[in-house]
Amino acid sequence: MRILLTTLNSKYIHTNLSLKYLYSVVADSGLDVELREFTINNERDLVFGEIMRGGYDLVCFSCYVWNIEQIRSLCSDLKKARPDLRILLGGPEVSYESERFLRDNPWADFIIRGEGEKPFSQFCRELISGNRDFSKVSSLTYWGLDTVISNEAGSLPYMDRLPFPYTYLEVETDKIVYYESVRGCPFRCSYCISSVDSTVRELSLERVRRDIGYLMYKNIRQVKFIDRTFNYNKARAGEIWQYIIDKDNGTTNFHFEICGDLLDSDSFRILSKARKGLFQFEIGVQSANPYTLREISRKTETAGVLQNISKLMELETIEVHVDLIAGLPCEDYRSFAESFDRVYAVHPSVLQLGFLKLLKGTRIRREAERHGYVYRNKAPYEVISNKYMSAIDFVKLKMVTTVLDLYYNRGGFQRTLEFLIEDMEVTPFRFFERLADFYYSGKYHMASHKKEDLYRILYRFAMKQEAKFSGISTRAEHFLTLDLMDTLNPEVVRRFMEKGWELK
Template sequence: MKILLTTLNSKYIHSNLAIKYLYMSALENRRFIDMREFTINNDEDYVYTEIIRGGYNVVCFSCYIWNMTKTIYLAENIKKARPDIKILLGGPEVSYDSIEFLRKHKSIDFIIVGEGEEVFKQFCEMTLTNGKAYEKINGLIYRSNGKIYVNPPADVQHFETVPFPYSALLPADDRIVYYESVRGCPFNCSYCLSSIEKHVRPLPLERVKRELNFFLLRRVRQVKFIDRTFNYDIQRCNEIIKYLMENDNGLTNFHFEICAELINDEFIELLKSARKGLFQVEIGIQSLNPLTLEAVRRPKNTERLLHNIRRIIAVETVHTHVDLIAGLPFEDYISFVHSFNGVYALGADQFQLGFLKLLKGTELRAKKEMYEYVFRDVAPYEVIANRFISADGIARLKMVENILDLYYNRKGFDRSLRYAIENFTETAFDFYEEFAYFFYLKGYQNRSHKKEDLYRIFFEFATWKDRSLPGAADEVKKLLILDMSDTLNPDAIKKFDRKGWAIL
C-alpha cells in the first residue's frame, strides 16, 4: 500500500506547509507515505506520469484557489488511467461545498473538511489496515458504492499537539520556508477565510522560540510566517522579534503580516535596532473608504493606521509591503483612486494592487446578490464587476496594476517616477493611469520586456508628454540614466548605449 501526499504550488520557490503537517501527523506510517511537491507551471504530462509511475494506491492533493482547476484535471486523468486509485482532496478550496463538489466530480473519493492532521492520521491507519470503516472518522466526506457519506465535523485541533513540520523534513535551501505560530485571527474581515474561525490558537512561546532557532541554525534564507495577524498580541509579537534579533545569524529573513493599528513604541524601537534585511512587514490596508471598511468589518481608524505605517516605513532597516483590494463594497472607481493615492504617498517598498476574490465560505460571497457581484465561476473567483464599479473600471485598474508592478515594485525608476508624478499629472494615480493608456495603446502589454526596455518605454512616454511639457523628455532622460546607473550593471549599461533609446 502506497500513499502520496502532493500539491501544485504556484511557483517553485514556494513550498506547501499543509502536506508537511499531514506527513508529520502520520509519521508512524511514513514508510507507506511519499511526499512530492509540483507547481502549476510544470508540464501536466510530467506530473501525471510521475504520479502514475509511482504505483500509488491513494493520491492526496492539497487544494487552493491557484491550483484547483489543474488539480481536478489531473485527478480525472489519473482516475481514467487507474480506476483503482483512490483520490483524496483537502484544503480550503474543498472544505465549504464538499457534498456538491463530490456530486460534480466523480473521480474524487474522499474530502477532508477543515484542518486535517488528526483526520489524515486516522485515514491512513484505516486505509493501511484495510479497516475501511471510514464512517468512524470525523471530518471526512467520502464516496462508497455510488453514495456520498457525510461524517460529523472534526473537533477543533489543539494546535499545540500538532508536530513541528520540519522535525523530520528538512527545509529546502532554495525555497521559502513557511511557518505558523498561531492559528485563527482576532478579526472578522468578511472577504477572508480566517474570519470563519473565531478563536486564536497560539503555540506556546517557548516552543515558537525553539522552532525558530531551528531555522536560524539551519541558516535558511527566508522564513515566512503564515499567521494571519502576527501582532494580535503585541507583547508576544515583541518577544518573538526580540528573540530573533538576539539570535540573528546575519542571513535569515523573517516575513510577517501585521495589523498596523496594534503596534506600540516598543515595536518601533525594536525594528530600529534590527539588522537591515532581518524583517519584512506586510500590512493589508485594503481601502481608505470608511463605508468600505465598515462593510467588510475592517478597523476604520485610517488616521492611526496611516500614521503607524509611516512610522514603520521610516525605519529603513525593514522592508515594507502594503496592499489594496479593488472590488470591495462601496469602493467605486473614484473612491479607489483616493485610496490608491493615499497608500502610494506612504512610500512603501512594495505596493500590491490586488483584486477581490469571492472565496468559498466567506461572508462576502454569501452576500454576492446584495452587492450585485459578477465574478468568475472557477478558482480563483476573481471579481469582474459589482454595483459600485463596472467591468470596464476593473479592467482599467488592471492596466494600472501592470504599470505599478513594472515600474514601482520592480524598482530602479525612483528619480524618474518622482519627477513624472510631480510634473506630468496632478496625482500618482493619474500618472500611472495615463502611462498605462500609453503603454497599452502602443501594444507593449503583448510581450514581456527586459529591464532595459522599460527605460526606453518610459523615455518614449516622456517624449509623448513633451508636446505639452517642453523639456520633459530631456529631463526624464537624465533621470533615467541616473536610475539605470543605480540598477543595471556596467556591462548592461554599455549594451544599452550601443542599442540606443529606440524600441526595436
C-alpha cells in the same frame, strides 16, 4: 498500501506546509507514505506520469484556488487510467460545499474538511486496521453505498501537540520555508476565509523559539509566517521579533503579515534594532474608504495605519508590502483612486494591487447578489464587475497594475517617477493611469521587455508629454539616467549609452 501526499504549488520556490504536517503525523505509523510537490507550471504529462509510475493506492491532493482546476483535470485522468486508485482531497478549496464537490466530481473519493492532521491520522488508522470504518474519521466527507456522507467535525488539537515538520523532513534551503505560529484570526473581514472561525490558537513561545531557532541554524533564505495577523497579540509578537533579532544569523529573512494599526511604541523600539533585510512585513490596507471598511467588517483606522507604515519606512531596514483590493463593496473607481493615492503617499517598498476573489465559505460570497457581483465561475472566482464598478473599470485597473509592477514595485525608477508626477501636476494614480494608457496603446504589453528597455519606454512616454509640458523629456532624461546608473551594472549602462534612447 502506498500513499502519496502531493499538490501543485504556484511556483517552484513555494512549499506546502499542510502536506508536511500530514506527513509528520503518520511518519511513524508504518505506512508507506511519500511526499512530492509539483507546480502548476510542470507539464501535465510529467505530473500524470510520475503519479502513475509510483504505483500508489491512495493519492492525497492539497487544493487551493490557484491549482484546483488543474487538479480536477489531472485527477479525472488518473481515475480513468486507474479506476482502483483512491483520491483524497483537502484544503480550503474543497472544505466548503464538499458534498456538492463530490457529486460534481465522481473521480474524488474522500474530502477532509478544515484542519487535516487529526482526521488524516484517524483515516490512516482505519487503513492500517483493515476495518476501513470511515464513520470514525472526523471532518470526512465521502461516498457511502449510494449517497455522500459528511461526518461531524471533531475537536482541534492543541497547537503544541502538532509536530514540527522538519523533525521528519529535510529543510529545502533553496525554497521559501513556511511556518505557522498561530491558527485562526480574531478579525472578521468578510472576504477572507479566516473570518469563518474567529478562534485563535497559538504555539507557546518556547516552542516558537525552538522551531525558528532551528530554521536559523539551517541558514534558510526566507521563513514566511503564514499567521493571518501575526501581531494580534502585541506583546507576543514583540517577544518573537526580539528573539529573532538576538539570534540573527545575518542570512535569514522573516516575512510576517501584520496589522498596521497594532504597532505601538514598544513595537518600534524593538524593530529599530533589526538589521536591514531581517524583516519583511505585509500590511493589508485594502481600502481607505470608511464605508467600504465598515461594510467588510474591517475595524481599522486608516490614518493610523498609514502613519505607522510611514514610520516603518523611516527605519529604512524593513521591506514593507502594502495591499489594496479592487472590487470591495462601496468602492467605485474614483474612491479606489483616492485609496491608491493615500497609500502611495507613504511610499511603501511594494504596493500590491489585488482583485477581489469571492472565495467559498466567505460572507462576501453569500452577499454577492446584494452588491451586484459578477465573478468568474472557476477558481479563483475573481470579480468581473459589481454595482460600484463596471467591467471596463476593472480592465483599466489591471492596466494600472501592469505598469505599477514594472515601474514602481520592481524598483529602479524612483527619481524619474517623483519628477514626472510632480512636473505633470497629477496625482500618483492619474499618472499611472496615463502611463498605462500609453503603454497599452503602444502595444508594449504584448511582449516582455529587458529592464533597460523599460527606461526607453518611459522616455518615450515623457516625449509624448512635450506638447503640454515643454522640456519635460529633457528633464526626464536626466532623472532616467541617474536611475539606470544606480540600478543597472556598469557594463549594461555602457551598452545602453552606446545604443541610446531609441527602442529598436
